[in-house]
Amino acid sequence: MSHRFQCRCGQLQGQVDQPGRGVRVVCYCKDCQTYAHLLGHPERVLDPLGGTDIVATDSRYVRFTAGTQALACLSLSPRGLLRWYAKCCDTPIAATPRNWKLPYAGMVHTCLSQPDSLAQAFPQVQIRVNTQSAKDKPPGGAGVRGMARLTALMLRLIASRLRGGYRVSPFFDAQGVPVAKVVVAPRASVEQARLAGRRKGF
């Protein structure tokens, strides 16, 4: 089974295989908030508490099927996560580690809601992380089952690393080089976005 996704304008399209193995996480960390403000349109990405709804999965389950020329990559700092987005319409797609040997992809809900329904494939949020930087107290706590699922996913990713499974990733070429140029956002604009993220609301 696969879950189809696309950017807002539909140019970049792809699918996530094995959606049932993904873990739905809401991340309230400052970097995710900063990134949403940096891309513009934070209201499309963040919930009222500053959370980003993410499906954590193995990057080998992610495939692009059209419009890969629109795929761009931004990082908040020289060692920060690679934050992939569609430059045609500034839709966040996924975050991955810089090191391709950890084949994690955190797919952002903004691209997962069309054409297939996010709520159908990934029915509920299983865990909320980095809640200390939420703008208010998020509902529920860190779910024990969600934590167990996230840990299981991380263990599978480490196993995949040992077996060389990381080589199948749409974000890196056969030599482990990111498929789009990694642009480190200028410090001043990151700071500006960080400040905007700190304010209440958008």
Ligand SMILES: [Zn+2]
């Ligand atoms: Zn687009």
Ligand SMILES: [Zn+2]
């Ligand atoms: Zn985050």
